[in-house]
Amino acid sequence: MAGGQKRIGKELAEVTKDPPEGITVSLVSEADIYNWDIQLEGPEDSPYAGGTFKLLLALPTDYPFKPPTLNFKTKVYHPNVSNDDKGSMCLGMLRSEEWKPSSKISGVLRTARNLLIEPNPDDAVETQIAEQYKSSRKDFDKIARDWTKKYAKA
Amino acid sequence: MDSEDEFISGMSSDQEMDDDLEDSLGEGEWEYLLLCYFDDDDDQGLFDTQDKDIKSSHKPHEVDFKVIGPREIQAAQDKHIEEAALILGLPTETCAILLRYFHWNKDRLIESYMDRPEQVLENAGFGPSSKSPPKAQVVPGFVCEICCEDEPGLETYAMKCGHRFCVDCYRQYLTQKIKDEGEAARIQCPKEGCSRIVDSKSLDLMVPGDLHERYQVLLTRTYVDDKENLKWCPAPNCEYAVECGIKKRQLNQIVPSVQCTCSHSFCFGCTLNEHQPTPCSLVKKWLKKCEDDSETANWISANTKECPECGSTIEKNGGCNHMTCRKCKHEFCWICMGPWSEHGTSWYNCNRFEEKSGSEARDAQARSRQSLERYLHYYNRYANHEQSAKLDKDLYLKTEKKMTNLQTMSGMSWIEVQFLDQASQILQQCRQTLKWTYAFAFYLQRENLAHIFEDNQKDLEMAVENLSEMFEKPTSELSGLKVDMINRTAYCQKRRIILLSDTAENLRNGVWKFTVDLD
Ligand SMILES: [Zn+2]
Ligand SMILES: [Zn+2]
Ligand SMILES: [Zn+2]
Ligand SMILES: [Zn+2]
Numbered sequence: 001m002a003g004g005q006k007r008i009g010k011e012l013a014e015v016t017k018d019p020p021e022g023i024t025v026s027l028v029s030e031a032d033i034y035n036w037d038i039q040l041e042g043p044e045d046s047p048y049a050g051g052t053f054k055l056l057l058a059l060p061t062d063y064p065f066k067p068p069t070l071n072f073k074t075k076v077y078h079p080n081v082s083n084d085d086k087g088s089m090c091l092g093m094l095r096s097e098e099w100k101p102s103s104k105i106s107g108v109l110r111t112a113r114n115l116l117i118e119p120n121p122d123d124a125v126e127t128q129i130a131e132q133y134k135s136s137r138k139d140f141d142k143i144a145r146d147w148t149k150k151y152a153k154a
Numbered sequence: 155m156d157s158e159d160e161f162i163s164g165m166s167s168d169q170e171m172d173d174d175l176e177d178s179l180g181e182g183e184w185e186y187l188l189l190c191y192f193d194d195d196d197d198q199g200l201f202d203t204q205d206k207d208i209k210s211s212h213k214p215h216e217v218d219f220k221v222i223g224p225r226e227i228q229a230a231q232d233k234h235i236e237e238a239a240l241i242l243g244l245p246t247e248t249c250a251i252l253l254r255y256f257h258w259n260k261d262r263l264i265e266s267y268m269d270r271p272e273q274v275l276e277n278a279g280f281g282p283s284s285k286s287p288p289k290a291q292v293v294p295g296f297v298c299e300i301c302c303e304d305e306p307g308l309e310t311y312a313m314k315c316g317h318r319f320c321v322d323c324y325r326q327y328l329t330q331k332i333k334d335e336g337e338a339a340r341i342q343c344p345k346e347g348c349s350r351i352v353d354s355k356s357l358d359l360m361v362p363g364d365l366h367e368r369y370q371v372l373l374t375r376t377y378v379d380d381k382e383n384l385k386w387c388p389a390p391n392c393e394y395a396v397e398c399g400i401k402k403r404q405l406n407q408i409v410p411s412v413q414c415t416c417s418h419s420f421c422f423g424c425t426l427n428e429h430q431p432t433p434c435s436l437v438k439k440w441l442k443k444c445e446d447d448s449e450t451a452n453w454i455s456a457n458t459k460e461c462p463e464c465g466s467t468i469e470k471n472g473g474c475n476h477m478t479c480r481k482c483k484h485e486f487c488w489i490c491m492g493p494w495s496e497h498g499t500s501w502y503n504c505n506r507f508e509e510k511s512g513s514e515a516r517d518a519q520a521r522s523r524q525s526l527e528r529y530l531h532y533y534n535r536y537a538n539h540e541q542s543a544k545l546d547k548d549l550y551l552k553t554e555k556k557m558t559n560l561q562t563m564s565g566m567s568w569i570e571v572q573f574l575d576q577a578s579q580i581l582q583q584c585r586q587t588l589k590w591t592y593a594f595a596f597y598l599q600r601e602n603l604a605h606i607f608e609d610n611q612k613d614l615e616m617a618v619e620n621l622s623e624m625f626e627k628p629t630s631e632l633s634g635l636k637v638d639m640i641n642r643t644a645y646c647q648k649r650r651i652i653l654l655s656d657t658a659e660n661l662r663n664g665v666w667k668f669t670v671d672l673d
């Protein structure tokens with residue numbers, strides 16, 4: 001089987017035609033349907049408002065049986081995004097135990113954006129940021145806003 | 155010593171009670187009875203063990219446990235299946251599936267089945283319609299949601315939930331779950347949001363033939379995985395499991411070290427390598443602390459701040475609070491982080507503020523440095539013993555060589571040189587214990603008991619060093635040192651047991667005061 005190409009093509013067409021709110025999708029290169037450029041607008045009622053975040057969505061060759069991976073290319077201050085050069089986002093539905101082959105990329109993108117509105121500090125990759133989010137929300141918001149200003153505006 | 159005896163006899167009399175009840179009531183009934191007495195799911199010993207089979211504990215730091223092999227595990231499963239079949243009046247194959255579905259909790263299965271038999275059968279994939287065996291179908295106009303294929307004549311399959319996918323996708327999904335993820339008993343329907351478990355009839359039909367064996371092995375594994383009182387030995391390729399009655403909620407009172415037939419010693423609570431006297435929760439905290447070395451990070455954060463304008467890191471090295479960012483040239487006040495330009499007239503205010511918060515900051519810095527030094531004190535000693543533990547194999551190999559040399563040099567027999575092997579093993583065991591005493595001490599509050607603990611620790615450490623130096627001696631001297639070495643070995647063992655017993659007893663009585671919560 002050609003690595004789920006028919007399925008990927010269909011999803012790409014759907015997401016391009018009718019994208020989830022605040023999200024724009026394109027291929028990194030026309031010749032490669034496994035790597036997607038994602039532009040994500042920071043949701044209004046979050047400290048990420050006003051920023052535009054670049055992400056890379058990579059589909060494994062055995063997609064949709066294995067989940068895609070999602071990485072922030074733009075630095076972001078968030079308990080569920082690793083604060084390193086990978087910027088990997090940890091989403092429950094992207095874990096192999098939870099991923100179902102009928103799950104859709106549009107669902108992944110929507111969940112990712114919702115996570116900016118409502119971080120999940122109990123399932124954090126950055127435990128110190130999660131601590132701060134829980135104990136001093138004001139400080140967290142401030143740094144998240146500062147980083148948005150510094151890195152996500154261009 | 156009274157309380158110690160009480161504790162142990164308390165444990166063994168429970169065991170006796172189980173056996174007595176089992177004899178007088180007959181199987182099945184006694185489990186029900188126990189269930190009523192102790193509000194617990196699966197407290198009963200699963201294997202018909204006589205007291206002589208269980209390693210009975212004599213010291214407060216020891217727990218009762220039993221090592222069981224693959225055949226015994228299979229036999230125990232079969233016994234459960236047969237008992238359930240007898241009570242429910244269902245075929246054994248059906249009961250095996252039902253038991254797996256109920257995480258091998260026989261009582262809950264029986265209870266639920268007595269209440270609502272149809273519901274139970276249906277949930278586990280035996281709904282009324284499945285009386286006709288499940289089979290693949292061709293459905294006109296079908297589009298597979300997974301691969302998006304829609305060609306006519308496409309074979310499809312659906313369980314009772316009605317979520318239909320093409321047979322190829324179904325197969326690939328199940329293959330991946332079994333082969334890559336090692337799941338078998340609780341694979342869910344491929345549909346997002348559907349938690350229906352793929353029943354074994356569907357699995358038999360959809361799983362490629364070459365995977366059936368693997369799938370059966372995985373099904374057997376669930377039995378141990380599902381039981382709180384059973385754990386697989388974590389040693390690589392070891393097929394044994396250990397049965398132990400210690401519950402998760404007891405882990406703040408007991409550190410349950412067990413040893414497998416393969417000789418691997420591990421903690422029944424967390425399955426890490428043996429870590430007495432430190433309770434599992436402190437082990438977890440300590441390992442995490444060592445991993446992210448967060449203390450060092452705190453120290454750095456007490457000495458550096460981020461420029462409020464551009465965010466680059468600035469280290470304060472002089473006494474002046476008038477800071478200028480090297481990168482963006484922003485001028486600000488170190489104390490209040492406000493722009494320096496605002497400080498012209500209100501300087502006095504900030505100065506007063508500085509005195510207070512400045513000394514606070516200095517205190518914080520001092521505290522931070524102190525706590526770093528404290529951490530390093532314990533960490534260095536912990537790491538030192540860990541290092542020695544890693545040299546386990548080296549030392550053992552060296553010892554073996556010495557034993558051979560000693561035999562040829564002194565004409566001693568193989569039995570007569572065993573004291574070296576014994577000494578080397580005790581030494582390693584003591585080092586493992588010592589290593590963990592440093593993590594334990596790190597979390598201890600400074601009070602009288604802590605001093606007693608550290609005295610015990612010091613005694614053991616001295617005993618270990620005294621034994622350890624014997625291994626440096628040339629082989630020619632060893633035969634003359636035999637008695638001395640045996641004595642030192644025995645002394646090490648004695649100090650280790652004293653330390654572990656004392657610590658375990660205090661832990662059980664909840665008298666240790668830690669600087670963190672045990673959770
Ligand atoms: Zn399909
Ligand atoms: Zn379903
Ligand atoms: Zn083993
Ligand atoms: Zn443990």
Ligand SMILES: [Zn+2]
Pocket residue numbers: 461462463464465466479480481482483484
């Ligand atoms: Zn600056």
Ligand SMILES: [Zn+2]
Pocket residue numbers: 487488489490491492497504
């Ligand atoms: Zn100031």
